[in-house]
Amino acid sequence: MSKTVTAKAHTNIALVKYWGKRDATLMLPQTGSISLTLDHFYTQTQVRFNDQLPTDQITFNGTRLAAPQAQRISTFLDLIRQQSGQTAAAEVVTTNHVPTSAGLASSASGFAALAAAASRAAGMTLTPTELSRLARRGSGSATRSIFGGFVEWHAGHDDQSSYAEPLQDPVDWDIQMIAVVLKKSPKPISSTAGMARVVATSPYYPAWIETTKHDLTAMRAAISARDLEAVGTIAERSAMRMHALNLSAEPAFTYFTADTLTAINTVKDLRARGINCYYTLDAGPNVKIICAGRDTTVITTALKQAFAAEQLIVAKPGPGITVTEDASIE
Numbered sequence: 231m232s233k234t235v236t237a238k239a240h241t242n243i244a245l246v247k248y249w250g251k252r253d254a255t256l257m258l259p260q261t262g263s264i265s266l267t268l269d270h271f272y273t274q275t276q277v278r279f280n281d282q283l284p285t286d287q288i289t290f291n292g293t294r295l296a297a298p299q300a301q302r303i304s305t306f307l308d309l310i311r312q313q314s315g316q317t318a319a320a321e322v323v324t325t326n327h328v329p330t331s332a333g334l335a336s337s338a339s340g341f342a343a344l345a346a347a348a349s350r351a352a353g354m355t356l357t358p359t360e361l362s363r364l365a366r367r368g369s370g371s372a373t374r375s376i377f378g379g380f381v382e383w384h385a386g387h388d389d390q391s392s393y394a395e396p397l398q399d400p401v402d403w404d405i406q407m408i409a410v411v412l413k414k415s416p417k418p419i420s421s422t423a424g425m426a427r428v429v430a431t432s433p434y435y436p437a438w439i440e441t442t443k444h445d446l447t448a449m450r451a452a453i454s455a456r457d458l459e460a461v462g463t464i465a466e467r468s469a470m471r472m473h474a475l476n477l478s479a480e481p482a483f484t485y486f487t488a489d490t491l492t493a494i495n496t497v498k499d500l501r502a503r504g505i506n507c508y509y510t511l512d513a514g515p516n517v518k519i520i521c522a523g524r525d526t527t528v529i530t531t532a533l534k535q536a537f538a539a540e541q542l543i544v545a546k547p548g549p550g551i552t553v554t555e556d557a558s559i560e
């Protein structure tokens with residue numbers, strides 16, 4: 231029986247988006263990306279390898295996952311077994327600390343926590359960079375959740391060169407995010423499949439690669455200048471261009487719902503009133519609003535005209551991954 235290891239990883243929201251792979255096996259992205267790790271949402275995962283088990287046993291938020299759902303996790307554990315020489319099946323217990331049904335449950339914090347806990351339980355000692363490269367094989371956005379604060383994932387050109395590193399941590403200025411958790415609608419397409427379709431069919435994809443290069447340079451400068459307006463402006467245009475790619479794919483798709491547009495319009499109205507706030511969206515309807523902490527009250531007050539208080543969650547910059555070994559749990 232191996233030691234029991236617990237890891238805690240926070241989710242991150244991309245400010246310059248990752249939207250497309252150039253190698254789906256190695257999980258190499260088409261472009262780099264920049265994110266902010268958040269304090270409010272995280273995943274805690276405990277792993278131990280147990281040679282008495284016939285197959286991996288995965289419990290997610292208190293429920294044992296059936297084989298099809300567990301497949302992506304077991305495939306990732308196979309990679310760790312291959313790299314470490316560990317041969318036993320694993321017991322994995324994972325909890326997502328995200329308000330239930332928020333739809334913010336993220337493969338980013340999930341695979342980052344799993345990479346850290348499982349690699350250590352398998353006897354590997356990895357540097358943060360090596361951990362970032364390993365987490366990448368589980369989910370692209372997990373590459374960045376190893377680190378806290380502002381993080382850049384370098385696209386790289388092979389397994390060695392594609393990893394994330396912190397740009398600014400701790401974040402010593404006033405920037406926060408308000409997550410607007412919207413009514414769930416059936417997800418039109420997973421992020422993995424959506425981005426693959428975009429790369430294969432959008433005639434605008436070459437322009438995305440070009441503009442993302444500029445956005446990365448501009449975002450690095452904006453973060454280092456602690457310039458909220460610049461960070462927000464670049465984040466908003468990166469998100470809108472990503473969603474425009476989806477509309478230009480064949481067949482076209484979108485994650486926007488009517489509520490998404492309501493939230494976006496509220497942000498635009500607030501901005502017209504002189505409040506510095508910007509929106510970003512990922513592969514789902516929820517809107518995340520980038521703003522200063524001092525403006526969160528006026529922004530949430532405006533949002534409450536259309537949404538319930540429980541739908542609004544304020545998050546601050548969050549920390550990098552933590553790992554603890556627990557010899558006592560047998």
Ligand code: DP6
Pocket residue numbers: 243244246247248249257263337338368369370371372421422423511512513
């Ligand atoms: C819109 O990391 O979920 O959130 O690598 O296929 O697991 P896979 O995709 P995933 O995609 C995240 C896409 C995004 C943008 C981002 O986080 O950069």
